[in-house]
Amino acid sequence: MLIVLPLLLLCCGVGTVHSTTVHENSKDFLSLLEFKRGISDPKGALGNWINSTHICRWNGVKCTTTPPLRVMNVTLTGQSLAGTISPSLGNLTFLNHLDLSSNALVGTIPPLGHLKQLKNLFLNNNNLSGTIPDALANCSDLSLLDFSTNFLVGSIPPKLGLLSNLEYLNLGTNQLEGSIPDAFGQLVDLRSLLLETNRLSGEIPDAIFRLSSLQYLGLGYNMLRMALPPNMGDHFPNLVQLGLQSNFFEGPIPASIGNAIGLEAIDLSFNNFTGQIPSFGKLSNLSYLNLQHNDLVARGNESWEFLNALGN
Known part of the structure; x- marks a missing residue:
């Protein structure tokens, strides 16, 4: 009996070792488990987020390829997840991609300022509320940021x-x-600067008109008001889509918009633009032009030349 007991203890010990997964970085492991605790998961997307499965094999999780393995990607888009986003995600210091879009998440955006390697952050199409945290400015590597289609309030x-x-x-x-x-x-x-369908007011800052890299400028459905700079089109050589609809812009439509030769879509509808419609004949890629509900005029044959130019 004295011999059998140690053998039994040894067998139990071996079984324990084989049934438990060793996680190289307990900080990432515990941070994701804390996130899971605040989530309702009707589709079972987080079903294998358990201790016996290595964190790098969890659904939606990708890790670095060399030890010590660290979480670098969390993608859980369109999984019907509800609940709040735990601040514990701010401890995933190797994270460079976080996509929780198209779920039913509520509450505020947590502080994520410690994520110095974060490049892509997608929280769009949820039910998030509150303000956009200043601390995001500490995520100095951010390249793509999408918070659209939520209930965020306050100023930018x-x-x-x-x-x-x-x-x-x-x-x-x-x-x-x-x-x-x-x-x-x-x-x-x-x-891409897409701020449409908010309650923004005032004027577009002059510095925005000098962002020559812009391809998509969407400021429609706000309360912005000003006369557009006459030379605005000359500063946007790469512009593909221009959406300024449903605001309070006034004055003439700048003829220089016709110099942004890459434009494919222009929507200036439902504003207070006045004067004649300029020629857009240089815009050979233009497929959508909406100028309705303004105070534009056309008197005499010369005023209608813009129609002939659109034949190009």
Whole structure:
């Protein structure tokens, strides 16, 4: 009996070792488990987020390829997840891609300022509320940021203008108020600025018109008001889509818009533009033009030349 007992203990010990997965980084492991605790998961997308499965094999999780293995990608889009986003995700310091889009998440955006390697952040198409945290400005590698189609309120933090690597910014379809930050003029690599369907007011900062990298500018369905700069089109050589509809813009439509030869879509409808319609004949890629509900005029044959030019 004295011999059998140690053998039994040894067998139990071996069984324990084989049934438990060793996680090289307990910080990432515990951070994701904390996130799971605040989530309702009707589709079972997080079903294998358990201790006996290695964290790098969890659904939606990808890790670095060399030890110690760290979480670098969490993608859980369209999984009907509900609940709140735990601040514990801010502990995943090797994370460079976080996509929780198209779910039913509620609550506020947690502080994620410690994620220095984060490049892509998608929280769009949820039910998030509250304000956009200033701390996001500390995520200095951010390239793509999409918070569209939520219930975010307050003003747009000017500190987002410090994200010098930002290429895509979509805050559309929220309840944001105030002005477009002047600091956005520092985002020299910005290709998409999409702020449509909010409650933004005031004027477009002059610096925005000098962002020559812009391809998509969507500011429709706000309360912006001003006369557009006469030379605005000359500063947007790469512009593909221009959406300024349903605001309070006034004055003439700048003829220079016709110099942004890459334009495919222009929507200036439901504003207070006046005067004649300029020629867009150089825009050989133009497939959509909406100028309805303005105070535009055409008197005499010369005023109708824009129609002939559209034949190009």
